[in-house]
Amino acid sequence: MKKILGMLFLTLTISCNQFGNSYPKYVSISESYKPIEYCNSKEIDDLNDLPIKTQEFIKSHLIQKLGTHYFNELKVTNVEVFSDIVLEHFESLNDLVGKDNVTGNCSEDYDYPVYTITYNFDLKELGIQKIGLNLILDKNNKIIKDIEHEKDEFENIKYSIDSVQSQLKQQNISHQNLKIYLGFDDESKTFTWNTYTVISEGSIAGPSCFPEYKYHFKMDSKTGKITKISNENRGLFN
Structure with missing residues (x-):
């Protein structure tokens, strides 16, 4: 009798667990990226390598879009520079601004150098493991591609x-x-x-x-x- 009850309890436990603990616990949001035509590109290690005015603009813009709390949660995952100049010729990205020695048939749609920065942050308490954000701007801090989501949308x-x-x-x-x-x-x-x-x-x-x-x-x-x-x-x- 105990064996039968034990088997019945095991069966009920399996049935209850069939739908319980195996659903996905987290999702991720990957933001779209805008392709940039360029002659030269270079990944850099640190956002601090960008010109100071560009750094200040990015910080101000993202705080306006996301608020201070979400901004402080951002993690930089990639910084890349697109240019019509051979980047290896310059020790500092500041040297790129104002140069005009074009090296090829680059797109004329942008004022080079163009900077693309990719960020991640999470809202694990809601079940979101990773949110990707991408910002692209030119040397004059003109935004080519803005991040797609703002503070209110996450708070909602x-x-x-x-x-x-x-x-x-x-x-x-x-x-x-x-x-x-x-x-x-x-x-x-x-x-x-x-x-x-x-x-x-x-x-x-x-x-x-x-x-x-x-x-x-x-x-x-x-x-x-x-x-x-x-x-x-x-x-x-x-």
Whole structure:
């Protein structure tokens, strides 16, 4: 009898855990990058290697966009300089400003040198492991590409990935091949949690070249509103 009860308890435990602890715990947001036509490029080790006025402008601009708290959380992951001058000829990036010895057929759309800086920060308490931000500007501090998200948009995330997991449990959606994607609704200016299951990856050697998904729902991270998504209305997935 004890053996039977023990087996029953084990079965119930497995059934309860099927949907519990295996859902994705974190997502990441990778920001898009603008390709820059150039003749020469160079990665530099430190943001402090940029001209002082450029450093001051970047700091002021990002604090305005993100607020002091989020700005202080930023981690620089990459700094690159694009130029129409052979960069190795100069010991300091300050030497590039005002030079006119062009070395090739570079794009005339920009005032070189052009600086691109990539940042990361996280909101792990909400289930966001990494947020990528990219800023590109020219030697006159004219912004070529701004960061895509601002302070208010992050502060409007009231429903974390925990709320998404709870809804998945309520709907008895299996964790197997379950994906959670954090998108952004341009109309409402809010992030949205999107859920779907990968049915097949797709393969050139398989029955279909294209992956197959089963869509479930999306949740507005500000209001918690849930919208059911299917293959018929998958255009709502964002």
